[in-house]
Structure formats: C-alpha cells, structure tokens
Amino acid sequence: MNSSPILQRKVLQLPRWHLISASRKLPRGSDAFNLANCAAHRRLIVRAVEGLISNGFSSINNVRILLADVIRGNTYGAFAELAGYEWIMRCQVRFQTHTLLTASDVLGTGGSTL
Numbered sequence: 001m002n003s004s005p006i007l008q009r010k011v012l013q014l015p016r017w018h019l020i021s022a023s024r025k026l027p028r029g030s031d032a033f034n035l036a037n038c039a040a041h042r043r044l045i046v047r048a049v050e051g052l053i054s055n056g057f058s059s060i061n062n063v064r065i066l067l068a069d070v071i072r073g074n075t076y077g078a079f080a081e082l083a084g085y086e087w088i089m090r091c092q093v094r095f096q097t098h099t100l101l102t103a104s105d106v107l108g109t110g111g112s113t114l
Contacts, residue, residue, distance in 0.1 A: 031075035041079070045070065048086035055089065058097040 035041050049067065052058040058066075069078035088095060 030073070032071050032073070035070070035075055035079060044086055045079070045082055048082040048089070051089040052085060052097065055094075057085070057089070057095055062098050 045067075049063055052063055053060060066078050066082060069075075070082070085095075085097065
C-alpha cells in the first residue's frame, strides 16, 4: 500500500519520541511484543492508522495515543479500537473519533431511567 504525500507529511508530524519512550518500558514477553510478531495484526494497525489520518477521522494526537496504548500495556483494548475503526472504514462509513459529549448529549435533556 503506497501512502499519499499528504499522509506521509502528517505521519512525520507524529511525536516519535513519545512512542519510543513508551516502547522502552515494555516488559519482555508482553502482549504488545506478541502482537508485533503477527504480520496480519501489523498490517491491520497500519491500515487503521493510515485511514484515520488520511481521511481526517482522527487527530494525529489521538492516533499517537492509540499507538502508545498498543505498545505500553492496553494492547488488546487499543488494538480492538483500531480494528473497529479499520472495519468501519472498509464499510465506507465516515465518522469522527473521540468526540466530546456532555451528559445531556448522552442521556438527553430529561436524564435517563434504567
């Protein structure tokens, strides 16, 4: 998969040192290490990151945080989030990640009963 020049410029803006410092804290044999040894998982992560950035579905900072989470310990949660985003993009649905909502945005102005 060839990346667009715009995507390449945006990826270069990622604060690389944050990812490196997060990866240095990994214990040997961690979930992230095992995930990194699977080519299919690596390809999915690349597709998700490229799609999120190139389509404007997520900010570069949010993508950096997700990648750091994959590396530093919330491996399965962050990977599941990336896999979900990748699937939604394959379905050609436009979306925005990490949208801030107030309580009334979620529950409605009258609250909620369970």
